[in-house]
Amino acid sequence: MYIPRHFEESREAVLHALIREHPLGALVVSGPDGLEANHLPFELDTEQGVLRAHVARANPLWRAAPCEALAIFQGPSAYISPSFYPGKAEHGRAVPTWNYIAVHAGGPLRVVDDPAWLRALVDRLTNRFEAGRPAPWKLDDAPDDYLHKLLGQIVGIELEIARIAGKWKMSQNQPEANRAGVEQGLRAEGGGAADVAEHMARLR
Template sequence: MYMPKHFAETRVDILHGLIRDCPFATLVANTAGGLAANHLPFELVGNALHGHVARGNELARLDGAEVLAIFRGPDGYISPNWYPTKQETHREVPTWNYAVAHVHGRLKVIEDAAWLRALLERLTDRHEAAEPRPWHVGDAPDDHIEKSLRAIVGIEIGIERIEGKFKLSQNHPERNRRGVIAGLRRRDGDGDTELATLMALQEESSP
């Protein structure tokens, strides 16, 4: 990943936070037919990612393969009109701000039914938590759950390397960054509020 120094995010806690907040990743692997990308939710457990795929998925046959999991945070178009310096010099252009984390590791295929069920329970409980009457794995008949478990395999990716790129206008003076935050909040499109909040947090945490 192209990584200008001022966009590099190396704090592990921040990168783990992005993974927890945005757990739906693109998993890239090199297969016999070439590069393949799958889109999967993951749980961060210690220094590993846990997930599952259908038995028919090619990932189920790639035990030990080197993989890359890409987690995307908020992103959005940035108008040069939001920069105070544009009004003075007109020497600004549009760009795109975003936050991503790339996790590198090796795939481990897991056949253990108890491990799989525990994973499904954690995933379900997490994502059902906001529902007025959360659904639990145990709400389904045992035979249905057993059949479902036989149709999938678990996957684990031990994190060997993690890199983050938070492109949040750090290459601009503070007043331009504040202008971008204000512009995002004023536009209030899909993901704009989340991106503005992330930029504001970045401002607060900067040395």
């Protein structure tokens, strides 16, 4: 990933927080038919320095391991109109761009074909994503024979994080007046654009 210095984010705590907030990552591996990408919800274990997930046994992705892999996580993003820049009305020297946040984590990928490991992983992921719901669903809510069958249809994968990089493209290369104009314009648009404005405000 090309990262100009003014867009670089290297603080591990910040990169890890983005992964936890946006756990659906694109896992890219090189298989027999070339590059292959799969979108998977990941568990981040900072103590072990790994990302964990599972795929369908029918998915050829896991057969590529052991191999090098890249997991890509993306945070809020938004189109940036030249009309957000105050200077545009004066000189017209402005073009559109896109603000976004991305984290790339790469390293060796291994397969974990262990029912106990898989059940523990699915249990942790379920508990995390069900947390805060009025009546959280638990793995034990399903019959044991049903779970046993489904767990046999998935395979675990674990990516060792050997490299991690973050890119926070949030108009840092623009004058302060333009950055303020972008924030104001994005907040007015609302939705995901307002999320980008919030990240810009944190950087400022």
